[in-house]
Amino acid sequence: MTKPVKYGVIVGLLTITWVLSIYFSHSQFSRLGLFSRLICFAFLIPAIFMAMKKKRDQELGGFISLKECMKVGLIVSLIDALIVMVFTYIYYGWIDGEIVKFYQEVAEMQLKSEGKTPGEIAMARDAWAEYFTPFKQATNILMFTLLMGGIFSFICSTFVVRHPEEESN
Numbered sequence: 001m002t003k004p005v006k007y008g009v010i011v012g013l014l015t016i017t018w019v020l021s022i023y024f025s026h027s028q029f030s031r032l033g034l035f036s037r038l039i040c041f042a043f044l045i046p047a048i049f050m051a052m053k054k055k056r057d058q059e060l061g062g063f064i065s066l067k068e069c070m071k072v073g074l075i076v077s078l079i080d081a082l083i084v085m086v087f088t089y090i091y092y093g094w095i096d097g098e099i100v101k102f103y104q105e106v107a108e109m110q111l112k113s114e115g116k117t118p119g120e121i122a123m124a125r126d127a128w129a130e131y132f133t134p135f136k137q138a139t140n141i142l143m144f145t146l147l148m149g150g151i152f153s154f155i156c157s158t159f160v161v162r163h164p165e166e167e168s169n
Contacts, residue, residue, distance in 0.1 A: 003054050004072045007047040008079025015040040015080065016087050023091075028099050037141075044080060044145070045152050048073040052153075052160040063164050069157035070150070077149020085142045093134035100132040 001009075022028050022036045032039075052072050056064035092100065107128055111121045130136075 002075075003059075004051045004075035005079050007051040008076040009083065011043045011047045011076065011080040012083030012087075014043045015084050018043075019087070019091065023096055028096060029102055033099075040084075041145075041148055041152075044077065044149060045156070047080070048076050048149065048152050049156045049160065051076050052156055056160055056162060063162050064160060065163070066157050066161050069160055070153050073153025073156060074146070074149055077146055077153065081142045081145035081149070084145060085138045088141045089134045089138040091134075092132070092137050100129075103132075104128050 018040055019036060022033050027033045028036070052064065052069050055068065055072050056062060060068070104125060108121055108125060111124055116124075
């Protein structure tokens with residue numbers, strides 16, 4: 001297993017552990033639960049950085065280009081995204097389907113307090129139910145993780161890129 005793949009697997013498993021710990025502590029309805037998926041990106045940043053640094057120092061003789069950094073970071077992100085995508089599908093489909101109903105009820109109460117008509121509330125409820133299917137949540141996780149992984153890879157590469165010194169005449 002290559003180092004970027006190993007780091008991607010580690011981040012994916014850490015993310016699953018974090019989300020399940022939120023679920024089993026019944027915190028998924030709290031503010032922490034609401035932002036728990038965003039907190040998981042904190043696991044991705046050091047993994048990308050460490051994978052880039054190990055690639056540079058152990059495999060490439062202390063030098064690495066931006067292209068190689070981006071490749072390593074995106075591999076870490078892709079492996080993480082695939083693992084978390086499968087877990088997300090399972091999570092919303094079989095483990096915690098009630099969270100969708102909870103947030104749907106919260107949204108309905110918010111719309112009622114804003115004075116929306118029953119037709120507008122029904123339309124919002126249908127849109128909410130369509131958006132929170134397990135498949136859509138899984139694909140959103142895949143796309144968002146790859147996007148953030150690309151951004152984090154670029155940022156981390158600014159600290160890792162090192163080119164060999166050019167000899168001057």
